[in-house]
Amino acid sequence: MSTSTTAGARTTIRVPHFVRGRLVWGEDAEYMSRDFGVPFATPALRLDELFEPRTRPGPAFDVPISEIIDLLVETGRRFVLETNPYLQESLEMTLRVSPLPRRVVENTYRRPGQFLTREALEYRLRRTFGSLDVLDGWVEHTDPAGNVSRVRAFPPRLVHMLAGNSPSGAMMSVADAALVKAVNVFKMPSGDPFTTVAVLRTMADIAPDHPVLRSMSAVYWRGGDARVENVLYRSQYFDKLVAWGGGEAIANAAKYVAPGFQLISFDPKVSMAVVGREAFASEERLREAADLAAADATVYNQDACVAPRQVFVEGTLDQVDRFCALLCERMGVDREFGSAVGPRPPADIREAVEGLRFLEPDYRVWGGHDGRGLVVRSPEPVDFHPTNKTVNVVPVLDVLDAAEHATVATQTVGVYPAHLKAELRDRLATAGVQRVVKLGSALKSSLGNPHDAMYPLHRMVHWVVDDDA
Structure with missing residues (x-):
């Protein structure tokens, strides 16, 4: 990336494309x-360069998975911000378009390396596929009736619609695409049109003509541009659209679903938290619960699906108000992936909250609109979408009642104390929840688990059977 000055003294960022191994x-x-x-400027988009005809296999289709893991492990070793010039350049450009401060963006760039070790990659593949053999060839099975068949997780052809709220998402999407040996087009997001190319340039320094690199293109077009999407989002060229994004973007992507062209959708999700009455056993425990809730709610200053918008607290009104006061205080703290002062809440939230201040004691508000944190206590969830470090606290008589407010759009539920997870998880799962964690652990995750109620790599591949029955 580099910059150039255009008319009107505006500085425009020059954003390159990466097309099947070539920087453009x-x-x-x-x-x-x-x-x-x-403003940022890109090269012309040449659609015919982005796909491999179905008459021939993709460059990486028959590359051994062990060789691909070797490439990703070496790439992970080079994800060192202090020594990687592409990440450094991408960081500087990201800071010009991101509301997050330098410290948080730097921490985000450092995060994916821990997932790109040989042990981590092989463990994840085994959790997803049972063995690595099914990625490299046809694995034979014999059923109880003696019928023989062979199955392969065949490499797919994928378009990836990337999210723009975290550079680590682009890094991991490239790794996922490599692991399934796909032919890939990455649609870079306007919120971060830099990181994906930086990752691919890092890989190119390691193995410039590697089949994995010749399987990858990272380009930009404005989301919803029918001139591009009517061409690319078709089964003649691709099998699946792997889509991250907001409701409008996902709805647009869904329009293209047709026989032979599937949508793997990471829908817009919201998260919540549940705090049991054990939090009020002592002042120390209350402060702990409030701090853990604040840590989760301020992940990327709440611009993350794992960050809770509502916290359901089991206790009396006085107890819940004590929790709210401490929560508001702890939201105004610098953290690894959140800043003490973030962007101000949008005008609709400010207007709604100011109206609620006149409705005490049913409603009560802590904090202001300065980006340090805002807490609204209400008898039921508020009718606006809390964002920009705005948390809605709802008192409940029993923690089990919190599950009534979960839906299929609820991704992560943080629970305090942790032993309540076992009591809540079946009710939450019945409501549609996909993930239950200890409060304060929303951004942490164990390796190899489902995401959004699926194993993404399992969904990405094209399952094919050669059956002798």
Whole structure:
């Protein structure tokens, strides 16, 4: 990435494309970034260069998975911000378009390396597929009737619609695409049109003509541009669209679902937290619960699906108010992936909250609109979407009642104390929840687990059977 000055003294960021192993520069089209409207220019998009005809296999289809793991492990070793010039350049550009402070973005860039070790990658593949053999060839099975068949997790052809709220998402998407040996087109997001190319350039320094790199293209077009999507989102060229994004983006992607072209959707999700009455056993435990809830709620300053918007607290009104006061205080603290002061809440939230201040004692508000944290206590969940470090606290008579407020759109539920997870998890899962964690652990995860109620790699591959029955 680099910058150039355009008319009106605006500084436009030059964003290259990466097309099947080649870095492509150009300033043929200009766009605006998501949050601040910063202009960036890209090369012309040549659609015929982005796909491999179905008459021949993709470059990585028959590359042994062990060789691909070797490449990803070496890439992970080079994800060191202090020594990687592409990540450094991408960081500087990201800071121009991101509402997050430098410290948080730097921490985000350092995160994926821990998942790109040989042990981590092989463990995840075994959890997903049972063995690595099914990725490399046809694995034979004999059923109880003596029928023989052979199954392969065949490499797919994928378009990836990336999310723009975290650079680590782009890094892991590239790794996932490599593991399933796919032919890939990454649609870079306007909130981060930099990181994906930086990752691919890092890989190119390791093995410039590697089949995995020749299977990958990272380009930008404005989401919803039918001139592009009517061509690419078709079964003639691709099998599946792996889509991350908000409701409008996912709804647009769903329009293209057709026989032979599937949607793997990581829908827009919200998260919540549940705090049991044990939090009020002592002042120390109350402070612990409030701090853990604040840690989760401020992940990327709440611009993350794992960050809770509502916290359901079991206790009397006085107890819940004590929790709210401490929660608001602890939200105004610098953390590894959140800042003490974030962007101000949007105007609709500010207006709604100011109206609620007149409805005490049923409603009560702590904090202000300065980005340090805002807590609204209400008898039922508020009718606006809490964001920008805004948390809605709802008192409940019993922690089990919190499950009534979970839906299929609820991704993660943080629970305090941890032993209550066993009591809540079946009710939460029945409501549609996909993940239950200890409060304070929303961003942490064990390796090899499902995401959004599925094993993504399992969904990405094209399962084929050669049956002798």
